[in-house]
Amino acid sequence: MKLYGKVVGTNIPRADAKEKVTGTALFIDDLRFPRTLIMKVLRAKVPHAIINSINIDNAEKMPGVHKVFTGKSLGLDKNHLFGTCIFDQPPIAIDKVRHAGEVIAVVIAETESQALVAIKEIDVNLEELPFVLDAIEAADPNAPLIHEQNGNYRHVPTFVPIPKSNVFYMYQLKKGDHEEVFKDAEIIVEDEFEYPLMNHAAIEPHGAIARWDHTGDIHVWSSSQAPFVLREVLSDYFDIKQMTKLHIHIPYLGGGFGGKSDYTIEPLVTLAAKLVPGYHVKFVLTRKEVFIGSVLGRGMKGFMKLGAKSDGTLVGIEATQYYSDGAYGDTGCNVVLAGGHNCVGPYYFPNCNLKSFGVYTNSTPVGAFRGYGHPEGQFMVERLIDKIALKLDMNPNQLRMKNFLQHGDTNSLGQIVTRHNGDIRKCFTQTVAKLNETSLPPEDEEYFYGRAVVGLIKSPVQTANASSTVFLKFNEDLTVNISIGGVEMGQGCLTVLAQIASQTLHIPVERIRINYEINTQLTPYEWQTVASMTTMRVGNAIIIACEEAIKKFKTNAAEVWNCSLNDIVYNGTRVSYQDKTLSLKELVLGYQYPDGHTLGNPILSTGSSVVRNVTFPDLETGQYQPYEWTYGSQGVDLKINKTTGKISILHFVTALDAGKIINPALAEGQITGGVMQGIGQALKEKIEYDESGNMITTNLRKYAIPRLSDMPEKYSCIFIETPQPDGPFGARPIAEHPAIGPPSVILNAIQRATGISLTSIPVTTERMLELLRNGGE
Amino acid sequence: MELNIIVNKKAYTFEVEPSDSLLDILREKLNLTGTKNGCKQGHCGACTVVVNGKAVKSCITKARKLENANIVTIEGISSDFSLHAIQEAFIEATGVQCGFCTPGYIMELYALFNANPEVGKEDINKALEKHLCRCTGYKPIVQSAMLAQQKIRKE
Numbered sequence: 003m004k005l006y007g008k009v010v011g012t013n014i015p016r017a018d019a020k021e022k023v024t025g026t027a028l029f030i031d032d033l034r035f036p037r038t039l040i041m042k043v044l045r046a047k048v049p050h051a052i053i054n055s056i057n058i059d060n061a062e063k064m065p066g067v068h069k070v071f072t073g074k075s076l077g078l079d080k081n082h083l084f085g086t087c088i089f090d091q092p093p094i095a096i097d098k099v100r101h102a103g104e105v106i107a108v109v110i111a112e113t114e115s116q117a118l119v120a121i122k123e124i125d126v127n128l129e130e131l132p133f134v135l136d137a138i139e140a141a142d143p144n145a146p147l148i149h150e151q152n153g154n155y156r157h158v159p160t161f162v163p164i165p166k167s168n169v170f171y172m173y174q175l176k177k178g179d180h181e182e183v184f185k186d187a188e189i190i191v192e193d194e195f196e197y198p199l200m201n202h203a204a205i206e207p208h209g210a211i212a213r214w215d216h217t218g219d220i221h222v223w224s225s226s227q228a229p230f231v232l233r234e235v236l237s238d239y240f241d242i243k244q245m246t247k248l249h250i251h252i253p254y255l256g257g258g259f260g261g262k263s264d265y266t267i268e269p270l271v272t273l274a275a276k277l278v279p280g281y282h283v284k285f286v287l288t289r290k291e292v293f294i295g296s297v298l299g300r301g302m303k304g305f306m307k308l309g310a311k312s313d314g315t316l317v318g319i320e321a322t323q324y325y326s327d328g329a330y331g332d333t334g335c336n337v338v339l340a341g342g343h344n345c346v347g348p349y350y351f352p353n354c355n356l357k358s359f360g361v362y363t364n365s366t367p368v369g370a371f372r373g374y375g376h377p378e379g380q381f382m383v384e385r386l387i388d389k390i391a392l393k394l395d396m397n398p399n400q401l402r403m404k405n406f407l408q409h410g411d412t413n414s415l416g417q418i419v420t421r422h423n424g425d426i427r428k429c430f431t432q433t434v435a436k437l438n439e440t441s442l443p444p445e446d447e448e449y450f451y452g453r454a455v456v457g458l459i460k461s462p463v464q465t466a467n468a469s470s471t472v473f474l475k476f477n478e479d480l481t482v483n484i485s486i487g488g489v490e491m492g493q494g495c496l497t498v499l500a501q502i503a504s505q506t507l508h509i510p511v512e513r514i515r516i517n518y519e520i521n522t523q524l525t526p527y528e529w530q531t532v533a534s535m536t537t538m539r540v541g542n543a544i545i546i547a548c549e550e551a552i553k554k555f556k557t558n559a560a561e562v563w564n565c566s567l568n569d570i571v572y573n574g575t576r577v578s579y580q581d582k583t584l585s586l587k588e589l590v591l592g593y594q595y596p597d598g599h600t601l602g603n604p605i606l607s608t609g610s611s612v613v614r615n616v617t618f619p620d621l622e623t624g625q626y627q628p629y630e631w632t633y634g635s636q637g638v639d640l641k642i643n644k645t646t647g648k649i650s651i652l653h654f655v656t657a658l659d660a661g662k663i664i665n666p667a668l669a670e671g672q673i674t675g676g677v678m679q680g681i682g683q684a685l686k687e688k689i690e691y692d693e694s695g696n697m698i699t700t701n702l703r704k705y706a707i708p709r710l711s712d713m714p715e716k717y718s719c720i721f722i723e724t725p726q727p728d729g730p731f732g733a734r735p736i737a738e739h740p741a742i743g744p745p746s747v748i749l750n751a752i753q754r755a756t757g758i759s760l761t762s763i764p765v766t767t768e769r770m771l772e773l774l775r776n777g778g779e
Numbered sequence: 780m781e782l783n784i785i786v787n788k789k790a791y792t793f794e795v796e797p798s799d800s801l802l803d804i805l806r807e808k809l810n811l812t813g814t815k816n817g818c819k820q821g822h823c824g825a826c827t828v829v830v831n832g833k834a835v836k837s838c839i840t841k842a843r844k845l846e847n848a849n850i851v852t853i854e855g856i857s858s859d860f861s862l863h864a865i866q867e868a869f870i871e872a873t874g875v876q877c878g879f880c881t882p883g884y885i886m887e888l889y890a891l892f893n894a895n896p897e898v899g900k901e902d903i904n905k906a907l908e909k910h911l912c913r914c915t916g917y918k919p920i921v922q923s924a925m926l927a928q929q930k931i932r933k934e
């Protein structure tokens with residue numbers, strides 16, 4: 003079969019770019035509906051408390067107010083909760099407050115200002131309880147108990163809690179001799195690490211609009227990466243008997259990064275809308291509310307210990323990680339799992355003993371964040387590998403090359419590594435070579451200079467039957483519409499998927515439209531847009547739908563010619579058999595003879611793709627089969643100003659074994675964006691709380707994400723292409739990966755430049771200056 | 780107060796509070812939703828529009844300062860079905876990912892290049908520094924700005 007054009011691998015412009023540069027692309031806050039009411043909320047402002055009473059009488063009488071409610075005023079049952087893995091969350095506080103940003107009362111009014119005035123009229127009587135924000139302290143048996151019901155909540159079997167404690171999930175992984183992990187070790191290194199709480203800080207705040215019709219149908223528009231998860235959560239919580247009643251609509255998302263996966267405000271907005279049937283209830287978070295009232299990311303404190311032989315061969319790893327997951331655990335539990343087993347990085351360890359704890363604390367709930375558990379653990383392992391190199395006086399790059407996983411190894415989970423998993427050594431050596439193109443200046447009066455390179459690995463964390471489905475229809479003019487359930491949040495799926503369809507159908511990409519009107523009533527099922535899997539999983543579904551469409555053209559022709567399907571050749575404009583040809587136009591609605599009678603059928607097809615061979619973790623060993631993974635490597639050249647402490651990134655290199663790059667420019671945009679987020683985590687970002695348990699970093703000044711002036715002087719992106727056998731055109735996931743390495747590689751480079759060994763981030767300018775003055779911590 | 784303004788070449792009169800923000804006037808009174816609200820605190824730049832030739836953050840620009848102002852928003856810079864050079868540049872140089880920051884950047888550059896098409900790289904960076912983008916890592920945005928300037932010079 004001759005391929006059309008070869009659009010896969012080329013830089014076609016983004017499908018959604020025109021809408022976005024003209025301001026016509028619609029995001030949640032841009033949607034306008036008749037009969038719209040505005041919702042505003044009152045938050046607890048104390049991190050842990052019993053709700054004695056909340057008086058809403060005055061607020062209800064304020065002008066423009068339609069409804070005011072609290073958990074108690076609605077008589078909500080404190081044991082009726084929502085979730086996906088651990089059902090532990092009410093849509094609004096009922097008897098108890100578990101974090102300072104928790105919603106305790108809601109006002110629905112004609113206008114925003116009326117709602118805000120009414121909120122001021124609510125009287126609150128809370129009885130404060132001792133609170134805990136630190137995950138290690140919270141895991142202590144004597145810590146204040148945040149969920150008295152922990153252990154009794156409904157949960158899927160994998161996530162086993164420790165009752166009567168704040169630990170809602172403990173994961174343990176054992177491989178090899180897990181009791182005597184270090185029996186063959188000649189040297190041991192260990193340390194304690196901290197990866198603080200962070201915020202995704204997508205520039206678009208979260209929002210949702212909900213309407214209950216008098217027919218019982220529910221419409222929800224939301225800035226969510228997961229329409230079908232939302233449908234599941236809402237139908238479970240509100241006991242909706244038929245999913246045909248639930249219409250979840252998703253507009254464009256102004257960035258997600260995991261902060262808009264799972265669910266955040268949707269159950270509450272849906273609850274509010276139920277009180278005013280026929281009205282649209284709109285709730286868009288303020289920037290402060292994005293920080294205190296959606297989800298946070300990361301938040302890990304941990305301990306790791308590595309053992310090696312004196313020639314540098316790694317022999318064992320032990321780690322304990324505490325994930326500070328905030329007031330509710332459901333969105334955190336899979337991160338705890340992923341962080342638990344991925345902390346080994348891309349290295350071979352015969353013996354592993356790894357533990358990770360998901361811990362309730364009195365912070366905003368914590369969930370997915372680009373990297374999903376991988377940056378936390380790999381921060382520790384990459385720092386410690388440099389420590390081994392120092393201790394053995396070995397070149398750290400050679401030490402890594404010696405220990406990278408290779409063909410035939412069994413990784414920590416028990417998966418056998420094969421050649422098709424990609425080439426980490428190639429990623430690594432090309433990263434080193436790229437940095438070596440410019441020599442690193444020696445220390446001078448003004449600056450220290452540092453260089454380091456690390457490896458990375460990321461496996462997509464997804465449910466064992468995660469699937470993608472698509473509908474495809476050929477129009478009479480041979481343009482093609484493909485409906486998907488994947489969400490466009492900036493990653494470029496509409497473009498990349500059109501390229502995959504174009505190349506499979508052998509028709510120009512301009513003739514393909516990936517439909518972007520997500521509505522769970524009309525859109526085919528998609529598990530959710532997370533784990534960097536859209537190109538791969540939806541891409542595979544599209545290939546199947548395209549092949550099916552081609553087969554249907556042939557089937558129509560076979561009926562006309564009365565020949566076998568297999569003898570017919572399709573080339574994107576026509577089908578042929580021996581010396582006969584028919585154009586696709588003649589077949590697209592079935593073949594019509596001059597007298598009118600018609601053979602065959604219009605071209606309409608479907609495709610689906612389910613991840614295969616993924617299993618649940620074994621409760622005893624923690625081993626299981628997740629999906630396969632992507633390898634990569636990242637390297638940095640940086641300089642540190644001796645008088646100000648400012649760290650400047652001179653060159654940041656990322657190499658990923660991407661399998662196949664469908665659109666190089668879009669892929670590079672994922673790399674530069676991900677790297678910048680990782681640099682932000684290494685040097686700037688940290689969620690902080692005051693003594694009262696209220697968050698301090700609640701705006702984009704205090705929570706400083708990278709600006710243009712923080713950009714590396716030079717970015718390099720290298721793509722290795724070892725095809726993934728089951729990926730579309732060989733592609734594998736790459737979108738989260740560039741955010742994984744920056745913290746470890748930057749701290750390694752700081753140590754090499756200054757001798758100062760750090761185990762926590764961020765290393766702000768002020769902190770670095772302090773460290774330089776004191777010669778360390 | 781009564782406010783007379785021109786938005787995208789059309790004259791409007793509104794009854795507003797002096798403390799109302801230009802962002803709210805544009806989005807809620809005129810339904811010009813191309814101008815985005817990323818923070819309403821003057822921190823992100825997503826709400827940037829051009830007022831009397833200058834790029835301003837509309838979320839912190841109050842009605843009381845706007846009498847007779849001439850305002851251009853993202854909806855006002857392309858004519859009929861052809862894009863402005865800056866818009867083209869953002870498409871070609873992949874300056875757009877989620878697109879939420881995009882109108883703000885484009886309006887910033889629109890004011891900058893209108894005032895001086897020959898403006899130097901340092902001033903361009905200074906203008907871009909006022910904005911936040913969480914998706915692109917900035918390199919594609921800098922490249923889009925450079926390409927836009929090239930296109931404008933050629934026009």
Ligand code: FES
Pocket residue numbers: 815816817818819820821822823824825826827836837838839
């Ligand atoms: S919305 Fe105006 S600066 Fe962020």
Ligand code: FES
Pocket residue numbers: 205256257492874875876877878879880881911912913914915
């Ligand atoms: S493209 Fe998403 S914030 Fe800039």
